[in-house]
Amino acid sequence: MTIIKATCPCCGDVELTRDQVSLTVHPVKERSSYAFTCPQCGDEVRKPAGAEVIRLLKMGGVTPVPVDMPAEAAEQHHGPQLTEDECLDFANWLTSATAVAAAAAVGLHHRLDAGLD
Ligand SMILES: [Zn+2]
Known part of the structure; x- marks a missing residue:
């Protein structure tokens, strides 16, 4: 099984299996993230997931969870507020x-x- 290496802010580098990592892929790229529960301290760790991280996690067998967002949320607005x-x-x-x-x-x-x- 593929081992995924991640970093906990408290414990440093930790090793995870694909089932211990959740990947949320958001239509707005900057909002994509991955999360895991640190196997050492038990903290929930969530970090932004750029294109490269998403690619690597998918390669490691993590199934991405798409975010369902209404189209209006991504609309560009012009004019005064x-x-x-x-x-x-x-x-x-x-x-x-x-x-x-x-x-x-x-x-x-x-x-x-x-x-x-
Ligand atoms: Zn930790």
Whole structure:
């Protein structure tokens, strides 16, 4: 069986089997990580997993666990951020709106904000 060498922050180098290592592969590359419970101190160790680490762990027989992430979480956003006042205005509008979905479909909230209705 393949031995995987990893480093515990407390104990230094430790040897693990593939079943002792979990690999989480995230759609956002920087969020991928691997984890293990140190066989010496029992601490849970989690570290970032770059492309090379992912490749080596897969070669060692570790089965990657994909992260299910909604597509919206990876969207790039442009323009100014929503301000606290805008959020409060929207919350106030929601409390008075009776047909939110219908209003959103026709852009009624813009007309309400402009005081046209
Ligand atoms: Zn340890």
